[in-house]
Amino acid sequence: MHLLDWIVLGAILLLIVGYGIYKTRNINTTESYLKGTQTMPWWAIGLSVMATQASAITFLSTPGQAYDDGMRFAQFYFGLPIAMILLCVFVIPFYYKLNVYTAYEFLEKRFDLKTRTLTAVFFLVQRGLSAGLTIFAPAIILSSIIGWDLNITNLLIGLLVIVYTVSGGTAAVSQTQKQQMFVILTGMFIAFLILVQKLPENVNVGDAVDIAGYMGKMNIVDFEFDLDNKYNIWSALLGGTFLFLAYFGTDQSQVQRYLSGKNLAETKLGLLFNGIFKVPMQVGILFIGIMVFTFFQFHKAPLHFNRSNVESIKNSEYGPQYAELQKEYSKVGDEKRAAIYEVLANEKANQPNEKAIENMNVLENKERDLRENAKTIISEYSEKNDLNLETNDSDYVFITFIMNYLPTGLIGLLLAVIFSAAMSSTASELNALSTTTVIDIYKRSFVKNQSDKHYLRMSKFFTLLWGAMALFFATFISLFANLIEAVNVIGSLFYGTVLGVFVVAFFVKFVRGNAVFLAAIAGEIIVVTLFILDKKEIIDLTYLWLNLIGCAAVVFFGILFQIIRPSKGEPEKELSLES
Structure with a gap:
């Protein structure tokens, strides 16, 4: 890499970190640290929500996915707008009415402490694993292209994120994500322009699309119903919608982003903005992968990209x-x-x-x-x-194009895109992990009556602790077949169960705490069992369906357990927006 690329990369990353620390230098209470200043307008909420979801894995793995498998991964996001509408109508108003720090606080108000704790633990497990993965992804690149030791690279990336996340909490995460999204969108647009410019003189974008189409890469929609098919319209609209409902409605890394909005109206607009803009953004990233595929039809592609x-x-x-x-x-x-x-x-x-x-x-x-x-x-x-x-090389396709065919200076910019995405998603995860640990576990069940200064100090400590744990996991993880799938698989093992608990809370009023607690355990056992059976090739079931199955299992068993064994003496809790 040229010196100019190092300067561009370093300057962008340092400016983002410095800006986050500067803008949050006056954060001195637990509420402002964990919930932010609650002044974000709708467009900033939308960008923050998008930046949280768009990790480095998105920009590493998605173009490679399109290179190998075409455009059909776009179907994964078709359920997103539906999920955003449902959340704006049924879920977000409750969070604002109850003035909660975390999504799981609501569950104690509706059920009991053990249900709140169980769902919080589910979140901590799956998001803690994902945090390690979002650090590991860009570390692969840097260690591969520069020759650095992977463990040292993990450490450098993790420390960069931990510094400003520990310093400013939620406000620092939200402030930096606006700049990170600007860098990300600018860099990807420039990459697309260069891909077009580097096509042969007599080949235009239309020709490139024709060639990709003839080779089966423009397969955006698949109407065939197949439980073993990871990406078709049915798994997207059913399994995908449930995944997004769980992710945006119950995952604290997202809930924390939009609870920092000015008011309920701004939050709803921010989520709808995300629902509308995220789908074309993902289609655009996949299309960049298609253009990389077409580019390598006219230029010699490596036999193996790693x-x-x-x-x-x-x-x-x-x-x-x-x-x-x-x-x-x-x-x-x-x-x-x-x-x-x-x-x-x-x-x-x-x-x-x-x-x-x-x-x-x-x-x-x-x-x-x-x-x-x-x-x-x-x-x-x-x-x-x-x-x-690791023999699968799809995650190296886009970075190979960047390193070998981009002009000096722009290589640094595109690497900054990947690192900005890694920082934004990892920072959101660490921030959410710390908030859930402090509010739902530490303060609620262990240390109940300490000063605000104590809880602020512990919030920073747990942010640092989760950062260290994410680095530990990143050190020992092995590369999945595809990184972006790995994140969604980890989420799908828990999201359906947690979503089922929330569905019961909102819509099945007569079910109480004991029944839903047992139902959540039963639902999680079913999900994990089905996942293992699929991995052992005893059954054929793609991971997206686990979200729907987990949710349905919790609702079914919750109703069943409540009917079989009514909770004698257990107080009935019912929340409404009018209460």
């Missing part, structure tokens, strides 16, 4: 075998480029030729097979030498 894996193989006894594979890959690539130009020539002459298109796709499939063979070689080498190398 450069550190390739260097290891070349210097091993598998080197000659890999070199032969590389030679064959280059030959097929040249043939495919000729076939692509033939398809484009036919299109421009308004004489599409099915045989030419078929030949192009045959060659594309040969390339795909060769890439799979390369992964097999890497896997064999890894197993033989007990190295635990």
